[in-house]
Amino acid sequence: MFGLYITFIKPSKDAVDGPFLLYQTAIPMLRIVFQCNSIYTTMGYFCILNMNEVRPKEKPKNYLIKITFQNTGSVIDVEKFSNLELYTELYNDLSETTIFERLYHGGFLVLYAKNSENNHKTIQSIILDNNGFYNNTLDLPKNLKASNYLAMPGFRDSNFIIAQQENEYTWKVYSAEYPKFVYYDNDYDSPYIQSTYPLINSIISFSTTNISISYKLPITLSTNNISIYQHNNENPILRQSVPGSSLSLLSADNQTLILNVLESTFNQPNAKYYIVIDDNFVQDWETNQPLLGLESNIWTFNTSDNRDIFAGN
Structure with a gap:
């Protein structure tokens, strides 16, 4: 046997x-x-x-x-x-x-x-x-x-x-x-992520203190990390990294995750950032199966130039 x-x-x-x-x-x-x-x-x-x-x-x-x-x-x-x-x-x-x-x-x-x-x-x-x-x-x-x-x-x-x-x-x-047999219908190339804030390639205020991720299905928090990096050629700078269970809120439908970030995370004006989501950062609500995350340089965006604040003066 x-x-x-x-x-x-x-x-x-x-x-x-x-x-x-x-x-x-x-x-x-x-x-x-x-x-x-x-x-x-x-x-x-x-x-x-x-x-x-x-x-x-x-x-x-x-x-x-x-x-x-x-x-x-x-x-x-x-x-x-x-x-x-x-x-x-x-x-x-x-x-x-x-x-x-x-x-x-x-x-x-x-x-x-x-x-x-x-x-x-x-x-x-x-x-x-x-x-x-x-x-x-x-x-x-x-x-x-x-x-x-x-x-x-x-x-x-x-x-x-x-x-x-x-x-x-x-x-x-x-x-x-190799050929593709499945196409994911968004810029995240992910079977699970629907949208994010900030959007890919958007420009945000360098005083931004929260980010969010909307999933295609209800999720629950898990143990692995989400990490925010400032682009710095071949030496990215880690600005903040937290597990899924930390500093986060779930929407009523359990499909949108809101994370608070430190005031200093995006404090560099006119800088490029990207966010990496580890596999098993969240899990499927019904089955507790870990979900795939996002690799580097997919969820990217920039902070605004602080000179814009004084443009009207």
Whole structure:
């Protein structure tokens, strides 16, 4: 009997939740490799099980199973994943080294090793849509060897990077753009944030003492931080950082969060600021699932020139 369990480690609370049983099977002679990660486009997590049923004197049978679950251990869905069995060349190369990565704008990146003509293993990459169906094959360098690469997929700007070490001192870096399957309908490129004050690219008074964030769904406060930075070329200046539970008020519908800031936070005239929201700054009201935040240089704005105050004198 095979069982897959998940445990959540919460360093900020010095707590451990679980283990929770996600999946079990009594199929004999199974070789199973699994990977788990967060889901960007909706709340929760997923695991993909790459299972190979070894049958004596018979052709091995492969299964791909996707399990979707929440941080309470509650399983939302268990389903057959992908139609890769229709693509024999790709499916036969799936192994314990195959990497499945959920992408920020939907779909999956699959990295796997393939035998080349000179019997070296090279890295290949394909894109699957939200349902796990084959979408396309990415054009990676043919000499990208499997033995010395580091993949960094899932960037929110629709790119991923593969770095290859050539020798002790040299690395080569390759980048590729992946397609978007989900489009977020605002400048925040966020599945959860509807609007903010200050608005992106707006100009505010340097005496401003509050900011606000409106979400697309009811939220509750959590433990991680929101941080305000003053732009300073390559050395941004941290002006204030507070957890979601500090100095904040929620609207009656629990969708707008108002945070008080120090009088000195925006006191530099004619300066550029940006605000970073950590993941798990807030959580979904109904499920307590942590929500994604905002990265740097998205929520940006400027303070006014203090000379404007005296313009009418």
